[in-house]
Amino acid sequence: MVRVMKFFGFFLFFVGSLLYFLPKSSLYYYGEKELYKHKVILSEELIKERGFSLELEDSKLFYDSLESAKISSIEIRPFLVHNSIIAKDIVLTDIAVSFLPLKIEDVKVTYSIFNPLNIVAKAEGEFGHADITIGIVDKKINLHLIPSELMLKKYTKSLRMFKKDEQGEYHYAKDL
Amino acid sequence: MQKISNPLFVEVITKLFILLVIAKIISLSIWWFLPTEGVEYQQRENYKPSYQRVDFKVMLDAAPVKSGIHKQNTNAQTTQEGINITNMILKGLYGNGDHGMAIIALKSSPQKTSVVAVGEEYSGYILKRILQESVAFVKDAKEFVLKMPKQKQVNKSFISEMEEETYKQVNRADINDYVEQRKDIWKDIALEPVQDGPKLKGFKVKRINHSSKIGALGLKVGDTIIAANNTPLTSVKDVMELYKNLKSLNTLQLVVLRNSQEVELIFDIN
Helix, strand or coil, X not given: CHHHHHHHHHHHHHHHHHHHHCCXXXXXXXXXXXXXXXXXXXXXXXXXXXXXXXXXXXXXXXXCCEEEEEEEEEEEEECCCEEXXXXXXXXXXXXXXXXXXXXXXXXXXXXXXXXXXXXXXXXXXXXXXXXXXXXXXXXXXXXXXXXXXXXXXXXXXXXXXCEECCCCCEEEEEEC | CCCCCCHHHHHHHHHHHHHHHHHHHHHHHHHHHCCCCCCCCCCCCCCCCCCCCCCHHHHHHCCCCCCCCCCCCCHHHHHHCCCXXXXXXXXXXXXXXXXXXXXXXXXXXXXXXXXXXXXXXXXXXEEEEECCCEEEEEECCEEEEEXXXXXXXXXXXXXXXCCHHHEEEECHHHHHHHHHCHXXXXXHEEEEEEEECCEEEEEEEEEECCCCCCHHHCCCCCCEEEEECCEECCCHHHHHHHHHHHHHCCEEEEEEEECCEEEXXXXXXX
């Protein structure tokens, strides 16, 4: 038992060291290049390595060369078995003004080996609350939206894309 | 002799140190294969010369241009000899480098334009090449560059001949209002992308409030806007770039498909 505990202790120490020494900036650059293939660019960000995580401050998000959002902070946690990206204080540019409220408080994207077939995301903002699931194998996106009053009042046109259920919640599904 | 260290402690520390070194080697190996810099958004420079309209009717009536580099002794040239390059105005250009042509006029009669191709002569100056916003002439082995003037006013000699419907004067304050209050524009007009297979062909006017400022421009429901200032509108990005630059434009030209025919709408922004 002691030997097993000892082995487990050493293993945790090794994984911890590996996470600490992981070249997080370089991994982020690799991710940026992959995103670029899909016309997504994160620009002007200030990169800070934080031991076990990576923080990006004041970045601008471009899609297809169009400035789409300003993101105050993004924290990337590559914990191997449980990876997450937390983006806070997102302000969408005027392009989206007709479709949804511009302020998004936070978005948390998670990928865990305990749910290996799905990428899960949660978002909270002036639009309300959204739970998003992206199927890696079936390549489907499912969005479950609980709209805010502002969204219900002023953005009814956008809500038409969703299916409304009996509880007054909205669902959207699309093949990727 | 007394032992000063605990062998178990030393063994654990040694093992942890070895694990630390292995972790570092692995991370360095990963780092070796990863890029050392990311992707930054580069604002694309707009190298297009400013959109300028030229009176083609006057151009066609202008004196015939001499072809051939050393073709001389025509009456037209004799009368124009002694003209300095500073007396010339570059009214338009087409092409790049050794291929293309320039539209030249004299300051004394700016409406009398001549089309000069590369290699041709104008008033003793031989057009050598077309640059981005200028042209290079050669005379007596010296090179002269004639730049496109920053034209504030559109040449209006042709306006009276145009259909009133396709030419309109627009108040700059109205344009600025729309640029600053971006949401307002979508209250007055609704556009829908028109696909031509996988490509975007233009933007169809689905709704327009005719009593609004944008409604007064002459766009009609069913029009498909396919180009603006000679730039095809084939993506949302093209529209947004146009929108971003609206404040700096003096003339806006829209090409719309109306009843399967291309119609050019000109807006003089004052």
